[in-house]
Amino acid sequence: MHFLQNGGKIRLFLFLAFFFTITDLKAGEDKPYVILISWDACRYDYIDRGLTPTVQSLIDQGVRAKSLKSCFPTKTFPNHYSIITGMYPENHGIIFNNFIDPASGDSYRIKKDDSVKQDKWYKGIPIWFTAQEQGIKSGSVFWVGSEVYKRRPTYSLDYNHHMPHDERIAMIDKWLDLPLIDRPHLLMLYFADLDDNGHKYGPDSPQLDSALVKLDKTLSKLLSVVAEHNLTDSTNIILLTDHGMLETKKENAINLPEILKGFNYTLQGYDPIYSILASEDSLEKIYSALKQNASGYNVYWKSELPGRFHFSKNPLIGDIIILADPGYYFFSGKSTYSVGVHGYDNEIPEMQGIFVASGPGFKKNLTADTFLNIDVYALICKILQIKPTDSVDADIERVKHLLK
Structure with a gap:
């Protein structure tokens, strides 16, 4: 009798474990996905050149902002970290791409791995960290801050400027192929092509146009990967940038x-x-x-x-x-x-970038007024039902009209 009681307890335990696993999996099936893509230095008007049909297809099915206003200064690291913390650079601590702590003499350098990975510089809490605390896994292909010790996304890569586009998309494919219990619902991708070509050749150069065409084809491949996993109807695509670009003499x-x-x-x-x-x-x-x-x-x-x-x-x-x-x-x-430069006043139109979003969480056929990039954090929190951390500067009230 004692043996049967123990056997019954084991069967009950296994049943409950199975029940809650299935329940969690079904809940996971109902959760939306967000894929956040940054085309570094994609000025607001680049996508009006007739070179990006994939982007246009997203616009036709979703939301486009007249422009996305960068935080000041209009630099890469401060703005990418603002987007995923919902905080101004003065609050999250990444004030420039390169800076010094006057008290200690320590320096932060974007091309210096050991400083970029030190958590002492990063005062904001990235959305992937908050998501993980609330049961949502994440994956990052080169987003700023994703290499920081103790604050990495669930899945991430150390930065490799020269990784081919196809390999980046292959990582997303790999993560979406994971069992539901291990699969990330927040994914981030970064591409530097427009920034590289804009600095070297200028914002109106044929080289920059070629980079636009290449990125649009990569975006098409990403959408195909999402479709192959039967996730199109549950995936929200957000395409944006950190800042624009202005030609100098x-x-x-x-x-x-x-x-x-x-x-x-x-x-x-x-x-x-x-x-x-x-x-x-x-x-x-x-x-x-x-x-x-x-x-x-x-x-x-x-x-x-x-x-x-x-x-x-x-x-x-x-x-x-x-x-x-x-x-x-x-x-x-x-x-x-440099032929092309950014970092100027964020009110200047040339310093502002793109925001395009499409998916089950967004309205269709909407052109929205310019808004500040920190509010993208609030949009993602709302879509994924993440409770934002305290003290963020983002405000869902300023952008809730973009959502269904």
């Missing part, structure tokens, strides 16, 4: 070393924006020198920056900010000339 160089000759200072950032670190007794003199020579740029005390920039709270930001006018750039002694 060599003759618009501002000779910063000449203006600041004789001063000791450290520059944070890169063209066309820098913050300046210097000793207390030098700051006033540096500010005066910059102010006296201010042609083609503006100079600000950090505390006097326009509030719309949301770029004055973080102690990592230097006390003085210099920002070039559109089309101008700083020659700093280290920087080289």
Whole structure:
């Protein structure tokens, strides 16, 4: 009798385990998917060149914004991390692509693996981390922040700039082929092609157009992969960018070393924006020198920056900010000339990018007004039923009209 009782308990345990597994799987079947794709430096008007039929098919079935406004500064790492934390750069800590902690002297460099992976720099909580805490798995192909120790998505890759497009799509295919209990419902992809070609050849170059065509074909392959897994009806595709691109001219160089000759200072950032670190007794003199020579740029005390920039709270930001006018750039002694540049005021149309979304969560045939990229975080949370973390700057009220 005792044996039968134990056997009954075992059978009951196995039945309950099976029941809850099946229940979880059925719940998983009902959950939507989000695939978030970034085409770095895809200016808002690039997709109007008639070169991206796959993008146009998404627009025809979903939502397009007139433009997506980047956070300031309009740089790659600050904005990609803003998109997945829902926070302004001054709050999440990635203030530039490259910067120094004036207190410790430690540096953050986007091409320096050991600094990019250190969690001490990242103050925001990425959406994949919040999703995982709430039972939703994630996968990232090269999204900014996905290499950080202790905060990685469920599945991720260390950055490889030269990985072919097809191999990136193959990773998504592999993850979608996982058993439902292991499958990510939030997937992220990053492509640098437009940024590379925009910097080197300019935003209106044939090389950039060729990169657009290639990316559109890659997008078509991704949609085919989703269809092969019978997930089209449950998948929300979000295609966006981090910033735009503006063409400069060599003759618009501002000779910063000449203006600041004789001063000791450290520059944070890169063209066309820098913050300046210097000793207390030098700051006033540096500010005066910059102010006296201010042609083609503006100079600000950090505390006097326009509030719309949301770029004055973080102690990592230097006390003085210099920002070039559109089309101008700083020659700093280290920087080289780029035909295309970004980093300017985020109100400038050329600094704004694309937002296209299609899927069961989005309205159809809607052209929306420009909105700020931090609110993409709120959209994804709403679609995947993720409770946002506290203290985010994103607000679903500003973008809920995009959703069904």
